[in-house]
Amino acid sequence: MSSLSPFLQNPYHRPFTLSDFDFELPPELIAQHPASERSHSRLLDGTSAEPRDRIFKALPGLLNPGDLLVFNDTQVVKARVFGEKASGGKLELLIERVLNGHQVVAHMKVSKKPLVGGKMFMAGGSRNGGFDAVLLGRWPDEHGQLFHLQLSDEPHALMEKHGHVPLPPYIEHTDTEEDAQRYQTVFARVPGAVAAPTAALHFDQALLAALDARGVQRASVTLHVGAGTFQPVKTENIAEHTMHREWYEVPEATQQAIAECQARGGKVVAVGTTTVRTLESWAKFGQVSGDTQIFITPGFEFQVVDRLITNFHLPKSTLMMLVSAFAGYEHIMGLYRHAIANQYRFFSYGDAMLLSHVPPG
DSSP states (O other): OOTTGGGGSOTTSSOOOGGGGOOOOOGGGBOSSOOSSGGGSEEEEESSSSOEEEEGGGGGGGSOTTOEEEEEOEEEOOOEEEEEETTOOEEEEEEEEEOSTTEEEEEEEESSOOOTTOEEEETTOGGGTSEEEEEEEEESSTTOSEEEEEESSOHHHHHHHHOBOOOOTTOOSOOOHHHHHHSSOTTOOEEEESSOOGGGGGOOHHHHHHHHHHTOEEEEEEEOOOGGGGOOOOOSSGGGOOOOOEEEEOOHHHHHHHHHHHHTTOOEEEESHHHHHHHHHHHHHOOSEEEEOOOOOTTOOOSSOSEEEEEOOOTTOHHHHHHHHHHOHHHHHHHHHHHHHTTOOBSTTSOEEEEEOOOOO
């Protein structure tokens, strides 16, 4: 039995509640800008009982030849677009998903929602070099929180021309050219995310080459990270929380790479919680692609992932629950106390940690 097994025990001898995943974070530890170089971030090694402070570029020495790193190759799109209603009222769209026929699904920030059929003039509207958006209704049904829109041209081209990098709400500056480069992984390939798979932001070409030289294998999945990843949990009873919906795909080549890794006794190392959610959705539901609303909390039985590279997450978030399920609640809370005491940088542009899965019991 692993020496970390006691960390999985619930110290409260009752079901976990939202408050159990809260902690005090000094605001100055919320990273507003990335590290000077991707792989120069700090890495908290949490694979044993005692935390060890490292630099991210030391990662190859913490993995073994034959291990398999699985990345999320989604690409962040410039999904935040500003415009106005016909009345002149200002609004903001955050385009969450692109559908067929120049249609999209989006969050809308506006003082008064337009009526179905109402036209919005984005970036000045089509007559002024921008584009138009017509409200078709709610999504995925009439009670949905998102909005279904018809755009006047191809959505990805419009976002690239008129959109802004959808930085997380805790990053306080407006997006810059640095953000366009650094809030994107070096291997981003499939456009569709409105938030970066942030654990993968620490990888640069030199580090990937060092991992190759070490004999660590690589594979990829796709999960288009949605704005719901920042959605707060509003109920103390976490079982009552409804997870947001995100699209994912596990390619056949990645399925084969995982099978080969497991056969040779290597470890499957997920880069980021989005990769965990993708792989475990595939394992649990048997679907290689589709939407997932998987909600991973303590007690979840992991079937694929052996190790996890992840950034530090928001208090009371579903991601705090996921990492606690993976490595043990007490262990995670201890690592967070260590990170705060040692001035680690938090959230999307912050530092990372390496965790090992500890089965329940």
